Amino acid sequence: MKVKLIDQSQTANLYEQVADRIWALIREGTLQPGDRLPSVRRLHEQLSVSISTVLEAYRLLEDRGLISVRPQSGYYVKQTLLSTPEEPDQSKPPKKASSVNNSLAFQVIRHVQDADIVNLAGALPSMEMLPLDTLNRLMGQALRNHPIISHSYDVPPGCKSLRHEVARRLMDAGCSVNMDEIVTTNGTFEAVYLSLKAATKPGDTVAIESPTYYGLLEALEILHLKALELPTHPREGISLLHLENALQKKQIAACALVSNFSNPLGSCMSDAKKKELVQLMTRYDTPLIEDDIYGDLYFEGTRPKALKAFDSEGIVLYCASYSKTLSPGLRVGWAVAGRYQAKVEQLKWVINQTTAIAPQLTIAAFLANGGYDRHLRHLRRAYQSQMALMTQAICEHFPPETRVTRPNGGHVLWVELPHPFDSLLFYRQAFEQKVSVAPGVMFSPSGSYGNCFRLNCGLLWSERIEQAMKQLGHLTQLQTSALKLAES
Ligand SMILES: Cc1ncc(COP(=O)(O)O)c(C=O)c1O
Structure with a gap:
């Protein structure tokens, strides 16, 4: 069995890359349950990585329950690792728009x-997996360093230091966004809610993935919007063919989806498909609401791009937060709403005035030097x-x-x-x-x-x-x- 060479320029740790290669071989069936894995020395020579890197990779696969070690014998693919189950097919939702009651x-x-x-x-x-001690310490520091500001009113677009850090990190998602284009929100949910409200009017229909995140359905429901469910593939995401058909028939006022590792299917479109989707929505001059809450949680390679990265006309309303990576309770999120920015800022002000300042300062401090990567x-x-x-x-x-x-x-x-x-x-x-x-x-x-x-x-x-x-x-x-x- 030949394992492909490792690309040492990638950002994932070397041992993680080695582990991913082995896992890919198990998933594809090249390595079967019970098979012996290459010896540590052989893999070290084959991949030109150190012995400790191979050992660390094998330890990681052991932690994941995928391989086991037999003393004096070597590493084996676990017997209990039964055949990988089949994936669901592309969904086939009803062709008509529905009103929502969830x-x-x-x-x-x-x-x-x-x-x-x-x-x-x-x-x-x-x-236990979140850096709560560090966040609590930074929150204390924020309150001590900003004893008055932390208790004051604020106005959208929100805390400068947070927007600065978010703009910096958005570069990893392929977006060059100025901090002035960002408005901070109470989590992704509020960002999506404000974006929907800014880009549609009651009675409109919004195209969505099927199945879709139930929170999006709840937002559609309270905004009196209808949903047009589109066929969605568990890996490749929403069907652009069906989306174009709906656009041609003028059935929809917007499309809202999770661009990376969608919820619940986990799909992640290729860059080519993302580009095609943004071009399609631009051609029909229809807003695209992007929820990228899971983008930082990729398992392999580098961070997947956001749809926003392909948006030159400001039709993408990008929404995200640190709820899945740092703290769901601090409620720190944001929107980059393109053409709809002024409207989103005004709505944020009218509906909620501001986002609490201390949590924003805390997350900003963590991003600046808390070891987020x-x-x-x-x-x-x-x-x-x-x-x-x-x-x-x-x-x-x-x-x-x-x-x-x-x-x-x-x-x-x-x-x-x-x-x-x-x-x-x-x-x-x-x-x-x-x-x-x-x-x-x-x-x-x-x-x-x-x-x-x-x-x-x-x-x-x-x-x-x-x-x-x-x-x-x-x-x-x-x-x-x-x-x-x-x-x-
Ligand atoms: C796809 C998606 N969007 C938004 C949210 C809510 O995010 P937040 O807690 O930042 O409002 C969730 C939470 O599960 C989610 O899965």
Whole structure:
């Protein structure tokens, strides 16, 4: 077996690159469960990397539960690593726009804080994985250094030092944005809400991915907007063919989507497709609302570009936050709203006046010198490991016909069972056993995906989660067997 040479100029650590190559070989099936991996010395020679780099890469794969070491013998692909499950196909939502009523989402999500529930429903990280000590220290410093400003009113566009840091970091996403083009918000949700409100009027229809993030549906609902669900591929994202068709027929006033590692499918469009999408929306002079909350959480290579990177006409309203990487509770997000900037700033002022100052100063200080890149490296590694372990648990415990997405970033998995599996019933049964999942219908205004559910991989892997996955597997097996029996 030949492993391709490593590109030493990449930003990921060398050992992570080596681990990714081996993982790719396992995923493609070149390396099968039970196969012996190349010896440490052989890989060191083949890849021209140090012995300690290979050892570190093997340790990482061991942590991810993908390989095991046999004393005196070497490293092996884990036997329990069953065949990689199939991925769901491109979705086929109804062709008509729907009005939105998503009260179920709030019912499901309100329980994510319950300590006695294993929360696989909300897309949340384990708090132990966030740099809370540093953030708390920086918050104290911010309050001490700015004892009056921190308690004052502010006006949009918001805290200068934060906008400066955000503009600097947006370069990694391919965007050259001036800090004056940024308005700070209470998280991505508010940025998306303000962008939708600025770019549409009640009664308009917005094109969305299908399935889509339920929070977007909630925003559409309160703004009295309709949703046109478009077919979406679990890797490549929204169908541009269907989007163009909707634009041609003047069916939509805007399109809103998650550009990198979408929620719940985990799709990430190629740069070429992103460019084509922005060109298409520009040609039809239609605003494109981009939610890039997961962009920093890529598993391989470099940070994927934002759609905003391809926008020369100001039609992209870019929204993001640090809720998934630093602190969901500080509520620090922002929008770069292009042509709609003045409107977004005015709406922000009218609806919410300002974003609290101390959290903005805290995040700005962390970005300036808190080791954000180092922290991200740990976080990405943890999410990737957790996702691999979760996928493995599905292979082991769920029916063989289960399909699962294979995202290259973020921290959610989308699981599909054959019709007529009822994920709402499954959700209720799991909840009785103190495990929560997000049933598929939450992600569709037309109530599609009753046979699917989303799993959060943001929590540190533990025996409790392993046990929860066994329980979920048991419930899916029971329902699937009952359905088969009823059919026969
Ligand atoms: C795609 C997406 N957008 C927005 C949000 C909400 O972000 P925030 O907490 O920054 O408002 C989430 C949270 O799960 C999300 O998954």
